[in-house]
Amino acid sequence: MNLNMIVLVKQVPDTQNVTGEAMRPDGTVNRDALPAIFNPEDLNALEEALKIKDQCGGSVTAISMGPPKAVEVLKDCLYRGADKAILVSDRAFAGSDTLATSYALTCAVRRLSGFDLIFCGRQAIDGDTAQVGPQVAEKLGINQLTGVSEILSVSGDRLEVKRLIEDGYEKLAAPLPLLLTVTAEANEPRSAGAKRVMCFKRIDCREDAEGTDCWQCEPIDHVKNWNMASIGADPERCGFSGSATWVKKIENVVLTTQETKRIENTDQGISGLIRELVDEHII
Numbered sequence: 001m002n003l004n005m006i007v008l009v010k011q012v013p014d015t016q017n018v019t020g021e022a023m024r025p026d027g028t029v030n031r032d033a034l035p036a037i038f039n040p041e042d043l044n045a046l047e048e049a050l051k052i053k054d055q056c057g058g059s060v061t062a063i064s065m066g067p068p069k070a071v072e073v074l075k076d077c078l079y080r081g082a083d084k085a086i087l088v089s090d091r092a093f094a095g096s097d098t099l100a101t102s103y104a105l106t107c108a109v110r111r112l113s114g115f116d117l118i119f120c121g122r123q124a125i126d127g128d129t130a131q132v133g134p135q136v137a138e139k140l141g142i143n144q145l146t147g148v149s150e151i152l153s154v155s156g157d158r159l160e161v162k163r164l165i166e167d168g169y170e171k172l173a174a175p176l177p178l179l180l181t182v183t184a185e186a187n188e189p190r191s192a193g194a195k196r197v198m199c200f201k202r203i204d205c206r207e208d209a210e211g212t213d214c215w216q217c218e219p220i221d222h223v224k225n226w227n228m229a230s231i232g233a234d235p236e237r238c239g240f241s242g243s244a245t246w247v248k249k250i251e252n253v254v255l256t257t258q259e260t261k262r263i264e265n266t267d268q269g270i271s272g273l274i275r276e277l278v279d280e281h282i283i
Contacts, residue, residue: 001057001154003052003057003116003117003176004058004115004117005049005060005115005117006061006063006112006118006119007042007045007060007062007063007118008105008132008133009039009043009045009063009121010039010042010064010065010066010070010124011037011039012036012037012038012039012125013034013037013126014037038073041122042121043121044182044183044186044187044189045119045120046077046080046119046189047186047189048186048187049119050080050081050082051151051187052117059083060081060082061084062074062086063105063108064085064087064088065087065089065096066087068087068205071087071205074223079201080190080196081190081196083220086108086223086224086226088104088108088226088227089227092228092235093239094240095240095243096240096243098245099135102131102136103139103238103242104228104233104238106139107231107232108231109136110231117159117178118133119180120133120179122184123181130146130181133146133180134146134179140177142177143174143178145161145172146163147181148161148162148163148183149163149186150185157175157176158176159174159180161173161180164185200220203221204222205224206224207226208224208225
C-alpha cells in the first residue's frame, strides 16, 4: 500500500522572545526581529507521516507558506525523510490570518494530483488558534480528525486513531482522503539523517511555473517555490484583503512577586495552613 501524504509545516517566531516591540503597527509579527524555529507540533505531524511511509510505503511532500527564509524548515523536512518540499511564498500573502492562509494552502494542495493523507500540527505557537488544519479540510471537502495522539492502524482506505479529549481519549476511524492534526504526545520526532543533510544542505529554492505536479519520484535538486499565480489563487482571498481578522494590539504582561508566606514543615505549621485554606473556602 503506497500512500501519497502531505505535511503542512510552518516556520514560527520563537515565542519565548516575543515582546511588544516584536509587533508592527498593523498588528502583524515583525518576524525579522525574532529567532525563527520549526513549529514544534508540525515536527510531530511530519514524524507520523514518515512512520506511515516506513510501514506502508509512499511519498511525503512538505508544504510551507511563508517568506523565503521559511525554506529552512522545508530543508529540515528533507533531512528527516520527506521526499519533496514546496514553499508557497509571495508578498501578496503578507498579513494573512488563518482564513487567508488556509485558502492559499488549499490552492497549493489542489495543484498536486491527488493525495491520501494530510498531516498538520494541532496548532502553531505564534497564534495558538488550531484553525488552519480544520479550515483546509473544510475547503477541500474531506474528513478531518483533530488532536490525534496516536495512529492505531492504517488498512486499505481507512485509518483509526486515538484522540485526546478532556476526560481521557476516544478512538475514531475515518476513510481516506483524510486530514489529521497531531499533538506533541503522538511521538518523539526523529533527528535529521547525516547522509540526507549532506545531500540536501546546498539545494536552493526555485520558482516553478504553472502546471500539474504528480507524485512520481523524481530527483530532488531544489525546493519548489510556488507564488500566488502558480497556485491559481484569487488575490482578493489572499493577504490582508482575504483576512477577516487582525491583531488590534499586543501588551507585555509582567508577572510580579506578591506577598509570600513560609510554612514550616511541622505539625503546627501544616495545621495552620489547612485551617487557613478552610477559612478561605479553598478546600
